[in-house]
Amino acid sequence: MEVVPLSVGRVSRSWDEQALDVSAAAGQLGAAPTGGFTNAVEGVAARFTSAWERHTTGLAGEAESCADRLRAVMADYMSTDQGVGADLLRLTGYLWEQR
């Protein structure tokens, strides 16, 4: 069986943190003030900020997916381990001659 170390759990939390941080950055980009530009530039600036809010929101989503993926690995490992534990208990009964 392949062991899953505790660091997997810690890193899954870090991916969650990264997802939150990048989501905050996405919000910051979406709210960046474009009113200071001249009319000739403001429209392009606004298009840029909304496009980049989408890009970074997507990035945050990918970070969250990484966290989910690691959590799935841990859940799989724990359910496998529990299954093995149950099998071991059942096998214990066969370690001794019955007759």
Next chain:
Amino acid sequence: MLTSFRFHRGPRMSTIWLPPTPRQVPPLQVDPGEIRAFAADLLAAAAQVDDLGTFAAGDARIADWHALAATSYRESIGPLGRRADALSLALRSVSRRADAHADAMAALVERRTTLLEERIHLFDAIQVLSARAHVATETEVPLVRAECDDCRRRVEGFEHDLTAWSGDLAAEEIAMREAFDRVLRLEQVQRRYGGVADPADAALTAMPGPGAGPGAVNAWWDALTHEHQQAVIAAAPGAIGNRDGIPPWARDAANHVALDRDLADWEYLEQRGLLTAGEEEMLENARSTRDAIDTIESGIDPVTREPVSSQLYLYDPAAFDRDGAVAVAAGNLDTADNVSVVVPGFGTEGESAPYQAERALTLYESSRFLATTETNASMFWIGYDAPDNMPWDEGWDSAGVVTEDMATHGGERLADTLDGLRDSRDGDPAHLTAIGHSYGSTTTGHAAQDHGIPVDDLVFVGSPGVGGETANAGDTGVDTDHVWAGANSRDPIANLGNHGWIHGETVFGAGLGDDPAEDDFGANRFRAESTTRADDGVGLDAFDDHSKYFDHDTESLYNISQIVNGNYAAVEHAEPVHDPFYAGVQDPEFDRGPTAADTDGK
């Protein structure tokens, strides 16, 4: 307006061609400050995205996980990290372009103002010429024609400048639009920045380690190209924002990136109810830092009448168990003739920043007002863990048990800060003054006595003692002619220091050292009374006098400012405190009527 004027004088007809009316200057609606704020938001977001790239390439790889699933996981996060790196580089490039655009637009606004003024002059001149042409005699005609020709040439010059201005404006707008359009879509970002090495990486690899002094850090920084410096500011603001030896302008830029990022991050969590208690404290520190900057920038320079500029020299909202560390300067630390650092005391923490900013601002305003040909920068420095307790809030006991431990640790940090200010400065060194107020004077005393500090003048105000090992002005290592003490006769904190032969820290195990305003200490005492001082030295009103040293129109602020400016002849001296064996402590200032100084011209 007529473009020519013909008239008859006797048998001949003369014609005077008037210069053409200059074109109107087109309107220009733009706000360079707002564009800079836009650029700052992009840079802060770029730093956050860069963190994701760094994480994906480092800790996220989980080195101790060995399994088939681990291999597949690592293969999947590699592209994600590289995409984050590319996005960060693209954002940084647009941010830099927006900053340059703000500068260019500010210059165009100035040029437009000049054009407007020139057009008004020309318009008036043509009107005058028109009036003169109407009444010109035959003998005056050649002169009027010559003046019209001269004016016409000026109009042509104006038209040339106006055309160039319009062209430059259009070119600048096109360049900015192109900068946005170049990286609008993810494919464009990938094509332009995918796989491009971050210039910050190589620069940071060569960065001196934590034990290196400010001189070594400054040498490393100066050896970087401008591009590398900008990359480090954007990618790793935390690595240089609080590092002694980095020039103030770069620390300010890096700390602004960190502050903007923190505010965006924690306010996002706050809105969603996800903020932890620790993050809540740090968010308050970040907001206080922003308020401190706003406080300083709300001031008006008494000489230029422009808003006062600020520099965020230190920003660490998590420092000292989240009490926070922050230092903000009014003025430019990189170039000012006179630089002063105010070290506050009791009750100071990150959230006190706006209050301390008011003091830095009044000191800036006063020192500028009193020496209009000098340039100044005044910084408050909350860079150490100060005692939280204030005797006027919590009673005498809390002050009585204060010891020098925090001042000892703080003194080391202050000495590093002052070394950093010296080492990071290019060109002529500043006239540098350290000012310790309240417990901050104990900290400043320790910095001087324990480590030596590279200051020109050392000022203690409202001091409860300057440290147990500092028995006289000479122990500070600063020329005794340049060690100063200001003590309001009503200020109870200034009366806490040792007098005569009794030393609290050695006899009672507590106390903060000698009173620098006492004759035995040997500092230059200056007048520091306030016209609003308490009637006597007892009661809670007297504690207010501990907080008036930086108020406008006080003797104290006037004299501190003259010291900061190196204008020693103008300092108003006061008789020191003395403690005869046959009586209690005597303060000759107690019975002197305080005067009202003018420190701001208002």
